Amino acid sequence: MSTKLQSDPDRLFPVDSETRAIARRLYERVADSPIISPHGHVDPRLILDNEAFPDPAELLIRYDHYVTRLIHAAGVPLYELGVPDRTGENPTAAARDAWRRFCENWHLFAGTASGYWLRHEFTELFGITEHPNADNADRLFDQITAVLATPAFRPRALFERFGIEVLATTDDPMDDLAAHKALAEDTSFSGRVLPTFRPDVYLNPAAPAFVQSVEKLTQWNGTPVDDFRGYLDALAGRRRYFIEHGAVSADHGVLQPLTVDMDESEAASLYARAVRGELSDREAAVFQGHMLLQSARMSVEDGIVMTVHPGVYRNHSSETFERFGPDTGHDIPVSTNYVDALRPVLEKYGNVPDFHLVLFSVDETSYSREIAPLAGFYQSLYIGAPWWFLDAPDAVLRFRSAVTETAGFYRSSGFIDDTRAFLSIPARHDMSRRLDAAFLARYVSEGRFEEEVAAQIAVDLVETMPRKVFKL
Amino acid sequence: MSTKLQSDPDRLFPVDSETRAIARRLYERVADSPIISPHGHVDPRLILDNEAFPDPAELLIRYDHYVTRLIHAAGVPLYELGVPDRTGENPTAAARDAWRRFCENWHLFAGTASGYWLRHEFTELFGITEHPNADNADRLFDQITAVLATPAFRPRALFERFGIEVLATTDDPMDDLAAHKALAEDTSFSGRVLPTFRPDVYLNPAAPAFVQSVEKLTQWNGTPVDDFRGYLDALAGRRRYFIEHGAVSADHGVLQPLTVDMDESEAASLYARAVRGELSDREAAVFQGHMLLQSARMSVEDGIVMTVHPGVYRNHSSETFERFGPDTGHDIPVSTNYVDALRPVLEKYGNVPDFHLVLFSVDETSYSREIAPLAGFYQSLYIGAPWWFLDAPDAVLRFRSAVTETAGFYRSSGFIDDTRAFLSIPARHDMSRRLDAAFLARYVSEGRFEEEVAAQIAVDLVETMPRKVFKL
Amino acid sequence: MSTKLQSDPDRLFPVDSETRAIARRLYERVADSPIISPHGHVDPRLILDNEAFPDPAELLIRYDHYVTRLIHAAGVPLYELGVPDRTGENPTAAARDAWRRFCENWHLFAGTASGYWLRHEFTELFGITEHPNADNADRLFDQITAVLATPAFRPRALFERFGIEVLATTDDPMDDLAAHKALAEDTSFSGRVLPTFRPDVYLNPAAPAFVQSVEKLTQWNGTPVDDFRGYLDALAGRRRYFIEHGAVSADHGVLQPLTVDMDESEAASLYARAVRGELSDREAAVFQGHMLLQSARMSVEDGIVMTVHPGVYRNHSSETFERFGPDTGHDIPVSTNYVDALRPVLEKYGNVPDFHLVLFSVDETSYSREIAPLAGFYQSLYIGAPWWFLDAPDAVLRFRSAVTETAGFYRSSGFIDDTRAFLSIPARHDMSRRLDAAFLARYVSEGRFEEEVAAQIAVDLVETMPRKVFKL
Structure with missing residues (x-):
């Protein structure tokens, strides 16, 4: 291929020239806005060490x-x-x-x-x-x-050059957050690098490391491993520790977003059996569903934003997993149900002031059918940006088309880059801003609203909404 | 926002200027066509009282x-x-x-x-x-x-100004239809305001008001409440009453469009237990599925068009329901299956001449996968207009794209406004006409058919199809 | 309709004039490329007899x-x-x-x-x-x-005029392939007409003709009808026969793409009961799922490409089936699950060099959610062209949009016409070429890649990929 590799300044804008001109103007309003990255996987040591x-x-x-x-x-x-x-x-x-x-x-x-x-x-x-x-x-x-x-x-020079205002990492609940602490105390660095509480392995009895993880957790808390109250206290305690180090959200990766309400005694009994590795697959799923609900309760209490990333069959290829480990390309989305699965948590906390629950999806069918209608009513619910395989130009436009007519622009979370690839962060945020400009420009051309309305929305999507939804 | 609120005369037309010009011409053919509203929720007393x-x-x-x-x-x-x-x-x-x-x-x-x-x-x-x-x-x-x-x-002045030719309301089977009768007899009013038979609560043993409703129904019929034949007769009788007052359709709202064929003795036995409140959830669903099939049989006999609006989880938030009642914004769509669920009724009546069954959906995935293929074969089946959350510009274009290539334009019902907001009726019908013009214009620009073909389709979608499908 | 019936030379190209010009140039690169038709239903006798x-x-x-x-x-x-x-x-x-x-x-x-x-x-x-x-x-x-x-x-004149390089038919495993043999030996005909092994009825105990079919098959093999090894040998033998007569693929039509791994003894026992008609519906589905996995094993061994066409409820209308037979318009798509169902076969053979498994779908929701992510990892897996109801202009563009951002252009099979309508073959391939040109042109206009990149992809989709995927 002898063609020159180029970066089209009008890339991702609509092909129609008048609509493209509108998109260009809308994009210019936010092209240089600071990057707010409330969910991602960059290692904080990258910024700390600055090598x-x-x-x-x-x-x-x-x-x-x-x-x-x-x-x-x-x-x-x-x-x-x-x-x-x-x-x-x-x-x-x-x-x-x-x-x-x-x-x-x-x-x-x-x-x-x-x-x-x-x-x-x-x-x-x-x-x-x-x-x-x-x-x-x-x-x-x-x-x-x-x-x-x-x-x-160097990472810090790029951090500044990229215009990153906030960068959230994803961390194990037992992480000492030393890197975050050191960064916060480093007067030579003014960026915000925030930890995120990601307790999956502590909440899912089917995870291979569950027992070992809750042992470590309850040991830290000084309570017996099979004591449910102690386990809940320990989780709440680690969340406080994260909050003290700047965390604004807790993230949950689950196969289905099942939430289950049950008596404390029943939960305690399941838990005691879970730490002995005695739960059936179904019981493990039920307990995990209960812990998703308990996590919501803790968010209601401590104010941490709850994000849920469901619907991915992890490590589909056993041989690849055994040889190369997780996160090696064979996590595959599955059909996801939100309406029934989330009802228990929404019944309890769906309209609690200041509780924020952000729902992501890799099953596009849920956008218009389930997530937008839910977020168009429940005060606590926000529509997460298109995630993973759907974080791509056409998919983002399909997402906006699927949710906007039901939920408008003000029930969506703003962009999440969700990446461990530090260098790709500006590319991703820029892509999102171009696509929102493209989408808004089409609505302006179609007479759905005026360009000035669109301009305000473009700014709100990049600046107002992520700050509001993630309490930044 | 200091921007002027405007109504763009070219709104919803394609952004490409040549295609827009085609859309404008197509729209002009139907912009002033009379409004046929065969399904909606306006209170007939609004028109009668004319306050x-x-x-x-x-x-x-x-x-x-x-x-x-x-x-x-x-x-x-x-x-x-x-x-x-x-x-x-x-x-x-x-x-x-x-x-x-x-x-x-x-x-x-x-x-x-x-x-x-x-x-x-x-x-x-x-x-x-x-x-x-x-x-x-x-x-x-x-x-x-x-x-x-x-x-x-005043409502009647607007009725005329809006160009409404037919307005169907939605009514309880035991309604005396006094308002409709008075309107029909009022020589100063020439519009047609038709009742629609909506028997949900009479057919679903899981509905809280089921027993009370069938008591009232069978009392009217003079048969014992637990007599299945009497119950069927009563339903048929009320349908006749509705027909005498102008009804052309019966509407059914169900969670899943399940239809169940069974022996009369089995149905009678389920019914007898239903009126005593003895059915399990599953039995109630099966009985309701049987009554959907019985309703189809009655439609075959009395000629009333059958419409089905499935796939909505009603009153998702218990607290909101208790405080504010139904229809307060927390009805949420769910994944809906038509192919298996409707097979019993299609086996019996799918190709019966003059039986019309109109299927609506709030699960977009069913359009290309299930509804268009079914309606592209079964003579009795028509594709309902995009409904509820999908009755919006982008969603309507997705709908047309999803169904047209399989079922063409002549298996769809024409537009249904489904609204209780009287003032929004022209806005909704106008929106639909603009979108059909936009969709047809794109096909013309893409060389799929000539503009004159499109113009005929545009007129048929607004005038011919609703009259034909709803037997008006 | 007095309008002239026309064939727009720019049909299916994007409406925007600059993008259309790009599409036109891309299309010109492949407009006259030979037709490769690796899956279809034309009767080989049509070409042989040339009447x-x-x-x-x-x-x-x-x-x-x-x-x-x-x-x-x-x-x-x-x-x-x-x-x-x-x-x-x-x-x-x-x-x-x-x-x-x-x-x-x-x-x-x-x-x-x-x-x-x-x-x-x-x-x-x-x-x-x-x-x-x-x-x-x-x-x-x-x-x-x-x-x-x-x-x-005459068919042969059209074969040449259409520029058909390869035409695959679909054949019963016990077919003697006399027509294919005669065509191959006919020196006056230079086209390739290849058989395709389609063993559905031999693998599915729920098929009415199962017993009769496996009797014929095992008789040919000289093994007892209830001997599982003999049955497997016979299938492998017939595949060899097909290969000798030019076959490059085996096609499988199933309701769900279930694959099941099991011990040979368990399979043998199910098989023995299957030929006596003793399997429950569930056991029959499990056995069929095992035979899909066995078919993959055979493909690994003999190199035949495996294609799977799942997700169609066949003969939905019993009365129509009884009167008019199969393939009379009432086969209806259903929701299809690939991620769980295919895991057993992918665990065993998903990354085996030279094993090609091409997945088709009539459930659009699976494209972005399941099929593209699977094919974006597994080396053996290719994304089949949009099939049946989805083999239409808008649907094809939706398909490309759904799969490309996850799997690129080089995991898709190239076009499959899947038709028994010989005269429609050029129309279908031309349609596909126009749509790929339209899709690529949009990406060029959106600055996703340069026109020269798009031109190479356009050629690869028409020439390189079908040859590679189907080993032609």
Whole structure:
């Protein structure tokens, strides 16, 4: 491919020229707004240590399972992309070799979300003007490596250059949050890096590490491992610890967003059996559903925003999981039910002032059918931004189309980048701003509202809503 | 917001200028066609009594749960919008205060279906040129109140001005239809206001009022309450009464569109236990499914069109239901299955000449997957217009796209406004006509058919199909 | 309708003029590419015998259940369209009468996929310039009949004129493939006509013909009917026979794509009871699921591509089935689950080199949620082209939008016409090429990639991918 790699300044805007002009004007209102990232997976030590990024493969490929999965699908083993094979049967590729595999397969990413973000990073951050391919792989490797060595590419310099105002990480409840503490105390760094409480493994008796995790948790609390009250106290205590270190939200990843109300005695009895590994699959699901409801109760009490990311079948390929671990590209969405599953928690807390519950989905069918109608009534409920596979241009426009006519613009959470790829953060937020501008511009062209109304909404989606929904 | 509130004459047309020009021409063919409204919820006494509408809050807010739910979601209690709290714990807001709450929250409706209709009403009926807000709330209240006091805003004057040819109401089977009768006999009124037979509570043993309702029904019939034959006769008798007063359809609201065929003896036995309140949830659902099939049989016999509106979880929030009653904004769509559920009724009556069964859906996934393929084969089946949350511009275009390529244009029912908001009727029908024009114009631009073909379809969708499907 | 029937050279391209120009250029790259048809239902004897097509009704209506179903829905009995009533109660219409019914109902096809293909055939093959109607029915019948009598309209002449490189048929495993053999040996014919192994009835104990079919199969193999090993051997043997006669794929039609792994002893025991007709519905489904997995194993061994077409409720109307047989327009899609159902086969063979599993769907919800994520990881998995009711312009664009951002363009199978209507093959492939050009042009206009990138993808979708996926 000899075509120049370009970054179209009008990218993602509507193709109709008049509507495009409106989108351009709307986008300009928010193009330089600060980045608020209330949910993501960047390691806080990256910012704390502020060391130069390693090579391009380590930075852009190895940890990005959006990227590795597509090259894997084309027949390239994950270890050739730098993902270590835990069984030791296969050698992990050197960085330059992994990068070469990526460049050879660059054409696979045309039209994908990852392709879009990488193009943004290549052109806007690294000044690359060629499509990666087998011939230029080594040259691009060297070019990016050279850029990464410059002071301007240290994480903190980029944090500032990207205009990040808030960056939330995702953390284990027993994490000591030392990195967050050190960052907060570092007077040379003015950004906000906030922890997020992510207790999945402590709430799900079916998780392999459940028993070990609750042992550690209750030990910290000084209560017997099988004491339900102690377990609840410990969770509440760790949440307080997180709040003291800046946390504004707790995140929950579940297969189905089941919530279950039950007597304390029943819950205590299930819990006692759970820590002995005695629950059936169904009982484990019920207990987990109860703990989702208990987590909502704690949010009502301590004010932490509750976010739920349901509907993903994790580690679909056992062999890949055994060799390469989790987050290696084979988490697959499933059909998700919100209306029945969430009723117990909404019955109790759906209209409690200041309780915020943000619902994400990877099942698009739920947007118009369930989530928008629920969020169009319940005061506590907000519609999470399109997530994971749906965090892509066409999918985002489908999302806006699916929810807006029922719930308007003011029941949605604002954009969440949900990424561990630090360099992709501006690309993702910029994408979201362009798409909202595109969507709003179409409504203006269709006479649904005036351009000035749209401009206010564009600003509110980027600035007002994330601050409000995530209490920032 | 200082922007002028406007009504774009080209609203909802495609943004591409050539396609827009086609849409404009297609729309002109039907813009002034009479309004045929074969399904809705306007109170016939409104037309009969022909009194001036009360204040703007009573007229536009209190009864419109599309409107109240979004303001509620923003944190405003329903009683502040004029919905009385049955527990008496909270005072019902005065009209002017409710109106003020609405105006303060007008921005929530940008992009919603309600926002679209209200804008139409404000600009086209009341001559309002400002976006409602806290500052102009009182002024707008007075302005609308003044307009409502004029003779031109009496219901019958509007009925004529709106060009309504037929308006169907929704009525309890035991209603004496006195209002309809009086209207039909009133020589000073030439519009057709038709009752619709809506027997849900008489067919569903799980409905709280079931026993009381069938007691009243069988008493009218002079048969014992637990006599199944008598019960069927009574239903058939009330249908005849409705037909005598102009009814052309019977409407059924069910959670799932389950139909069940069974022996009369089995049905009779279930019924006898149902009137004693002895059915399990499952038995109640089965009996209700059988009664849906019996209703189809009655339609085959008496010629009344059968419409089914399934897939809504009613009264999702118990506390709201207890305080404020039904139809207060927390009815939520659920995933709906038509293919298995409807098979029994289609096996029996799916190809019976002159039997018309119109299927509505709030689960968009069913349009291309189930409803269009079914209606593309069964002679009795028609595709209902997009309903409730889907009765909105983008959703309507998605609907047309989902069903047309499988079922064409001539298996759809034509537009149904389904509203109790009398003033919104022209806005809704106009919206539908614009969207059909927009959809057809795109197909013309894409070379799918010629503009003259599209023009004929546009007219047929507005005039021919509703008359044919609803036997008007 | 006096409007001229036209074939717009820009049909299906985007309406925006600049984007349309891009689409036109992309389309030109593939407009004349050879047709590769790796899955379809044309009878090989049609090509072998090379006789003139009979009349227009026999050619275009009677066997096309896409066409007959819509006219049926409008109230015309199938026998009036030339479909024989097996009960003998109704006379089968003469060809000219059936054709007249079709012409009278031509307006029903506006906007449908069938309408699009028929328009293409009428204008491009038969030079028709009028919309069919009651008045010109006889004239058109004569006009088409005259064209069909010309040597240029013999099947082989059309095969060449259409530019068909490969045409796969669909065949019973016990078919002797005499027609394929004769064609391969015929030196006067250079096209490739390949058989496809379609063993549904041999794998599904719930199929009425199961016992009779496996009897025939095991008899051929010389093993006892109830011997599971012999049954597996026989299937493998027939696959080898098909391979020897050019087959590249085996096709599986199932209600749900359930795959089940089990011990050989358990499978053998189920099989032995299956041939005695002793399985419950559930056991039959489990056995069929196991045989889907066994079929995958055989594909791994013999290299035949495995295609799965799930999610269709066949013969929904019993009476129509009894009178008119299968494939008469009442097969209805159902909600389909891939993630759980396919896990067993993907666990075993999902990343086996050279195993190709192509998944089709008539449930659009599965595209973004399940199929694209699965195919974006598993090396063996390819996304089948939109199928059946979804093989239509808008649906194809929805498909591309749903899968591309997750799986890119290189995990999709390329176009499959899946048709028994020989004359519609060029119309269908041309439609697909236009739609891919339209989709790619939009992405170019939106700055997603450059036009040269799009041009390469357009060519790959038409030429590279079908050859690769189907090992041609």
